[in-house]
Amino acid sequence: MIVRDWSTGYAPGRLDDLAAFCNDRLKPFFRDHDGCLACVFTHDDSEWRTITVWRDQAAVDGVKDSAVYRGLLDELLASGTLAGEQRVQKLSVAGGGLFGPLPF
Template identity: 35%
Template sequence: MIYRLWTTGVDPTQIDRYREFADSRSLPMFREQQGFREAFFLQDGDEHWVLTVWDSLEDIEALGASDTYAATVRALGESGILTGKQTVRILRTEVV
């Protein structure tokens, strides 16, 4: 399994809009992607994470090239919901 961790800030006055966007736009978009397994929407104060689980690194790379992903990112960026800097990290499980 490969994990993609997206970190962002969310305007506290927009949290209901953020949750609605996640339910109505983000999650359905992820479910359309090849190799997508699961998504976790996590929060600690004003910091938010979306941890998605994928079959392979190639599936995550295909996400970045997806038209539906680009449209979702654009709509969220234009919504005024997000604050601060967004980051993405790719994490892998290790067999021990």
């Protein structure tokens, strides 16, 4: 399994817009994309993270090759919601577990 962590800053006053976009547009994309096992959106006062869990590297590669995903990112970038640069980190899963249903 692979964890993909995408992080970015967001514009002041735009957190609700970013959360709505991610929940309404990105979450369904990830849910329906082959090999995506989970997605979680997190934030603090200045940084947003989209953390996804993938079956394997081929599934992760399928996202970067997806025209739908590129279109969603282009739309998000054009919205003025994001601030600063975006960073991606990919990590191999060494263990852990999910301990019950998540409340979302």
